[in-house]
Amino acid sequence: MSDLIVYGNDFNFMPLPKLTEFEIDIFMQIISELNENRELELFFMDLAYEIWTKKHQSAKETLENFYKLADKLLSFKVKYSVKNKHYAFICFEKLELIDEDPDPRIKIKAQEDFYELITNLQMGFTKFELKEFMSLSGKYTKTLYRLLKQFRNTGLLKIDWSEFCKIMNIPESYKQADIDKRILNPAIKELSAEQNLFTNEKKTIFKNLTYKKIKDPKGRGRGGKVIGIEFYFTPEPKRDELKEMIENLARTEKEMEKNSGREPKIHILTGEEVTELTAYISRHFQLKNQEYGGYDTCKIKDLKYIDKDNKKMVWGLMLNQENYKEFEMFFDSIAHMKNALKLD
Structure with missing residues (x-):
């Protein structure tokens, strides 16, 4: 498996299907392999080993969870707009699991437009270490991590509130207090904490990470409608x-x-x-x-x-x-x- 994930920035603003933490890790590993060829053949246990051991699941349980992910991926559709063009397409054309003991294999083929969206780096790209991503806890933390990594050299992410909720897959039933308590505060705490990810040397993924909700200036009082959110952190050294x-x-x-x-x-x-x-x-x-x-x-x-x-x-x-x-x-x-x- 690739040590790095590199993809075009448009992918960050594309809402993923409602995946579990396990499914997100598998999905991002598949994305990491989409570089030279849109049709992949991977050994299942190579794909799932880190998750399998992390979750202490049996091989059978891991395989059953993948069947559930396969259904979601094959029905995964994209809708997005660029200037005056609007796109809608499925992301994967085929997913085949060859259940041969002891090494089951997966064949998966990305749809051409989705493959282009992932591999087109000319308009900017996001990159990060796969192990770092997989070490994070929770699907919301992982999604916020991807968003922030795009802005690693500026230390500032500004985004419309409705778009943020769509990308993060936040339930419509959540109130602002629920979002702070269940999503934002735990994610900020983990992403800004010192961690031993690969060596004995401690590392902070996003230093001094904070956020601020932007409210409609036309609203009244302190309970005005939230229209945006901004994240601030110490930027990484800027490089070409x-x-x-x-x-x-x-x-x-x-x-x-x-x-x-x-x-x-x-x-x-x-x-x-x-x-x-x-x-x-x-x-x-x-x-x-x-x-x-x-x-x-x-x-x-x-x-x-x-x-x-x-x-x-x-x-x-x-x-x-x-x-x-x-x-x-x-x-x-x-x-x-x-x-x-x-x-x-």
């Missing part, structure tokens, strides 16, 4: 993470060249061997449509060095996102590819 990722991958490639013959470095997200091409996979570009005019949005699905006509070239597998057709492209070098596709 995408640039840093590219630089780190390029540095790794140089080290690999110097240490030829040694064991290659493996990309932490994909499990594939790291090359200087890795940073450009999943990037988007515009390609002129020769038949209809205008430009189609395309995505780089894979890049490799190949020998073609006795010459080392860059081979690319591309996806036209207008018609979902794949096609190949060839480049003399990375510089040629960046120039041809107008990549920064």
